[in-house]
Amino acid sequence: MEKKKGQKAKTGKTGAELDFEEALRELEEIARDLEGGDMGLEESIKNFERGMELAGLCHKKLQEAEKRIKILQKAADGSFEAKEIPADHETGEIDDDMQGSLL
Secondary structure (H helix, E strand, C coil): CCCCCCCCCCCCCCHHHCCHHHHHHHHHHHHHHHHHCCCCHHHHHHHHHHHHHHHHHHHHHHHHHHHHCEEEEECCCCCEEEEECCECCCCCCECHHHHHHHC
């Protein structure tokens, strides 16, 4: 059976309607189900496809969040300015220099 774009998940929501936490929970559930090995081939493929869709959605939402992460730092004149937090694109870890200013 071919999966149609916008297919509803076990939650009854399409990928676009899920927030990050919902998508991650569903992805974890699918991973557990696939690891269990109790599904037939077609159901496994369907779940794998949904898992790939959710993984892409989670990745996209994390990238969007990374772009929005800002930190307010007091400037010399007493005003505040928004600065992006530099983070490693692969691990998401914040630079060591910036971590100290967050504490």
